[in-house]
Amino acid sequence: MTGHKPHRLSVAPMMDWTDRHCRFFHRLMTRRAMLYTEMVTAPAVIHGDRDRLLGHGEAEHPVALQLGGSDPAELRRAVQLAVPYGYDEINLNVGCPSDRVQSGCFGAVLMQRPGLVAECVAAMAEVSPVPVTVKCRIGVDDQTPEEVLPEFLETVAAAGVRHFVIHARKAWLQGLSPKENREIPPLDYNLVQRMKAEFPQLTICINGGVTTLDQARSMLEAGLDGVMIGRAAYHEPGRVLIGADGLWGDGPGLDAVEVVRAMMPYIDGHLSTGGRLHQVTRHMLGLFHGQPGARGWRRVLSEGASRPGAGLGLLEQALAEVTTDQAALSA
Known part of the structure; x- marks a missing residue:
């Protein structure tokens, strides 16, 4: 048995997909894996219908809220408003490459501003009773990931974040669509593994291109703390999630x-x-x-x-x- 560590396997936050109905469905196949909401922007939480945006059922736990934003005060307020909903984790999106996200100066574009990300997570952590985590890329555009990723992790960790989910691809903010950004930039699993070796005190989870439990198991055996699966878990949930609790040493659940x-x-x-x-x-x-x-x-x-x-x-x-x-x- 490997304890409760829910991040050994998680289902990625996916816009228009990982709503509360999806999460309830996924939870029936895995009691253990961490589930994530769709990304919700901080202004939407502040000004929108919070029960619709943040509401979820007890059966979904462990479940994390993913927020998007780049204004520390807005993110702080959004976390304050989200606290009563009882999420197990608050995650900041520093990985989404869509045009809409770029125009709001959040998502993957924040890889270029680690100092601002540090300010954001520090503000969020001040009011959060649960861990604040970050989901990021290995870099964007012409950045050299081997140089920028360690600096990014060091800067943001200094602000109190102990848990990173790293999508092992660059994001190209110009010239590639969000769909292409999930498929075209090459994966660099080795770099993410090196980050775990360089920052052993951090929880480092990997995301990108993982489609099977066997792949996830091999990555855990290689020393990573967790694996996040996105599209494969959505499109083929039975194949990916039924039996997933074996990663914690649990027996089979429902067929x-x-x-x-x-x-x-x-x-x-x-x-x-x-x-x-x-x-x-x-x-x-x-x-x-x-x-x-x-x-x-x-x-x-x-x-x-x-x-x-x-x-x-x-x-x-x-x-x-x-x-x-x-x-x-x-x-």
């Missing part, structure tokens, strides 16, 4: 069919308050990826879940596609 059954009371509650089926099931489309019946499962939900009145009957219909195919295969 994919049992996960669907366990989702039904949650979905029923969502529908009873006026919610739509597709708001939840859109996160579940990849659950049976690579298994018999997966195509039928996706088809039934994709075609029917957004129709008015769609409910648990449609979910049963989709599940029958899987269980019928699996029964035929084993007959």
Whole structure:
């Protein structure tokens, strides 16, 4: 047993994807992994509908709130307002390369301003009862990661941060789209591993290009403190998250069919308050990826879940596609 360390595996914060429905679904597959919210900007927390932006269920824990911003006073206030919601961690986004983020001077562009990041996290930590962490890149544009990343870690750690999630790619702020920034710049896992050796007192987790539990396990064995998986955990959640608790020495939990059954009371509650089926099931489309019946499962939900009145009957219909195919295969 490896203790409670939830960051041995985490699911990345992903805009439009890791909402509270997604997190509840993911939690059914892994009791241990740290889950993250979508990024929420500090001004949105201050001026927006906080219950909608920050609300979550007890079942989602351990769960971290990711904030975006570059104004220390705004971030401090956002953390103050978020404290009553009871998150287990507050994470500052220093990795997102989108144009919208750049225009607000936060996200990956902050890799160029480690002093400002240090001011931000210090202000956040003053009012946070839980750890303030940073998710960053290895550098941006023409920076030399081997030079700028150690300086960045040293400067921000001096402000009190002890935990970094490092996306092992540069971000190109000009010329590449956010999607291209997740795929084109080369991965440098060795650099992240060297940062753990250089800063052994820090918790260093790696992100970028990891798609399997075997990869995650090998990175943990190489000395990193944790592995964050993004798109693979979303698109193929059954393959990545079912069995993930083995990284902590735990036995197997629910299988994919049992996960669907366990989702039904949650979905029923969502529908009873006026919610739509597709708001939840859109996160579940990849659950049976690579298994018999997966195509039928996706088809039934994709075609029917957004129709008015769609409910648990449609979910049963989709599940029958899987269980019928699996029964035929084993007959």
